[in-house]
Amino acid sequence: MKVGVLPDLPPAEPATPPDVARLQRTAAYPIEPLIMERWSPRAMSGEELASKEIMALFEAGRWAPSTYNEQEWRFLYARRGSKEWPLFFDLLVEANQAWCGNAALLCLIAAKKNLSQNGKPNPVHLFDCGNAFENIALQATAMKLVVHGMAGFDFEKARMALKIPEDFDVAAMFAAGRPADPETLPEELRQKEKPSDRKPLDQIICEGPFSFV
Numbered sequence: 001m002k003v004g005v006l007p008d009l010p011p012a013e014p015a016t017p018p019d020v021a022r023l024q025r026t027a028a029y030p031i032e033p034l035i036m037e038r039w040s041p042r043a044m045s046g047e048e049l050a051s052k053e054i055m056a057l058f059e060a061g062r063w064a065p066s067t068y069n070e071q072e073w074r075f076l077y078a079r080r081g082s083k084e085w086p087l088f089f090d091l092l093v094e095a096n097q098a099w100c101g102n103a104a105l106l107c108l109i110a111a112k113k114n115l116s117q118n119g120k121p122n123p124v125h126l127f128d129c130g131n132a133f134e135n136i137a138l139q140a141t142a143m144k145l146v147v148h149g150m151a152g153f154d155f156e157k158a159r160m161a162l163k164i165p166e167d168f169d170v171a172a173m174f175a176a177g178r179p180a181d182p183e184t185l186p187e188e189l190r191q192k193e194k195p196s197d198r199k200p201l202d203q204i205i206c207e208g209p210f211s212f213v
Ligand SMILES: Cc1cc2nc3c(=O)[nH]c(=O)nc-3n(C[C@H](O)[C@H](O)[C@H](O)COP(=O)(O)O)c2cc1C
Pocket: 038, 039, 040, 041, 096, 148, 149, 150, 151, 152, 153, 172, 194, 195, 196
């Protein structure tokens, strides 16, 4: 069953990333269109994001669920052109630097390791940060902005450069910005600039004990 598919006519405005995903992705069961519309483009215009837009992204992250409402996430960020920008940009592997130069924002998510109530290790601190990231990504999609998660950066260098204390883990980074025409990307990235598919449900769920082949 096709879900969230636009009518036959192409959109009158230039296709935005959510439009592109809606046209190219198929859900096996009906789900909220926003989930299908979120994907990870790399083409960004280099324009700034307004403070209000940036805060809306973090606000979305703030409302994510977490164990005991621990809210383990801490968002460290830099806007392009600021004095902090090189600190963040220099953490990225070359392959990510190749497209992040046009992002408006780079963010590192740090995760508090221990529970506030008893100081014991929190087994889901990174999981909870993932919840916050997904909220941010969905909010960005609704605002027709790009959010793209990244593991391709130097985690240890990040800890030192951004002065992240030992009781926090480095979870991940993401780039955010305004979408741009994929033609603006270097050739090899242009090829990859499309919403990806997913494994079929029967490969990722089983009723009862683990029984995947
Ligand atoms: C935690 C995390 C780390 C990722 N790291 C990178 C990265 O370093 N570079 C990159 O280009 N994409 C990265 N991605 C993007 C994934 O490749 C992408 O989310 C995945 O292929 C699914 O595609 P979609 O987000 O377009 O649906 C990352 C995504 C996540 C959530």
